[in-house]
Amino acid sequence: MIAVEGIDGSGKSTQVYLLKRWLELQGLKVFFSEWNSSELVKSATRRGKEERLLTPTTFSLIHATDFADRYERQLVPLLKAGYIVLCDRYKFTAFARDTVRGCSPDWVRRIYSFAALPDLTFFFKAPLDVSLNRILQGRPQLKYHEAGMDLGLSSDIKESFKVFQGRLLKAYSAMKSEFGMIQINANQPIEKQQETVRQRLANAIELAQFELDQTT
Numbered sequence: 001m002i003a004v005e006g007i008d009g010s011g012k013s014t015q016v017y018l019l020k021r022w023l024e025l026q027g028l029k030v031f032f033s034e035w036n037s038s039e040l041v042k043s044a045t046r047r048g049k050e051e052r053l054l055t056p057t058t059f060s061l062i063h064a065t066d067f068a069d070r071y072e073r074q075l076v077p078l079l080k081a082g083y084i085v086l087c088d089r090y091k092f093t094a095f096a097r098d099t100v101r102g103c104s105p106d107w108v109r110r111i112y113s114f115a116a117l118p119d120l121t122f123f124f125k126a127p128l129d130v131s132l133n134r135i136l137q138g139r140p141q142l143k144y145h146e147a148g149m150d151l152g153l154s155s156d157i158k159e160s161f162k163v164f165q166g167r168l169l170k171a172y173s174a175m176k177s178e179f180g181m182i183q184i185n186a187n188q189p190i191e192k193q194q195e196t197v198r199q200r201l202a203n204a205i206e207l208a209q210f211e212l213d214q215t216t
Contacts, residue, residue, distance in 0.1 A: 003090035006124035007165045014039040031078045035089035038066040043160030056101040096171035126186035
């Protein structure tokens with residue numbers, strides 16, 4: 001299992017997509033899962049965010065439900081079936097976001113204690129201004145929660161984004177050594193980042209064991 005982490009706009013989603021395509025082109029069994037994508041709770045999560053109903057605790061619990069559903073119905077079965085599982089965000093996202101929003105770090109970690117650690121976790125670290133510009137190049141405005149507007153950090157959404165995501169950066173940096181995250185300079189060219197990711201993966205895992213069964 002391979003996880004990618006980083007603040008919004010770090011470019012991690014682009015990198016995990018490129019990694020997925022590279023592995024597939026080698027004829028390997030690959031499954032991709034992203035944060036907050038469980039059909040079980042997606043509509044409730046969307047409504048809670050759109051209507052701004054979520055407190056820090058309910059925000060944490062609804063995402064934990066999403067994660068648990070995907071973990072038990074998708075991630076574990078596919079790992080057992082011999083797939084490389086790629087996760088765009090893993091439980092470290094909750095460790096960072098939920099604690100920055102005021103939840104107890106110990107409480108959050110206990111909630112996710114059922115989930116095994118990934119074999120590799122890549123932490124894409126990008127400057128705040130770079131992350132902000134990347135997001136705004138792709139869409140006209142920031143989202144309410146990604147900017148931390150629910151925390152009342154600033155009435156200016158861009159400034160709130162920088163403060164909130166800056167706190168997340170610190171939270172990730174504090175976890176990096178504890179969980180053996182591989183830090184990637186996300187300010188480098190996309191191709192250079194991808195080259196580093198592929199090299200680290202190939203050095204750590206025997207990829208040939210995940211080849212698709214070609215027998216008919």
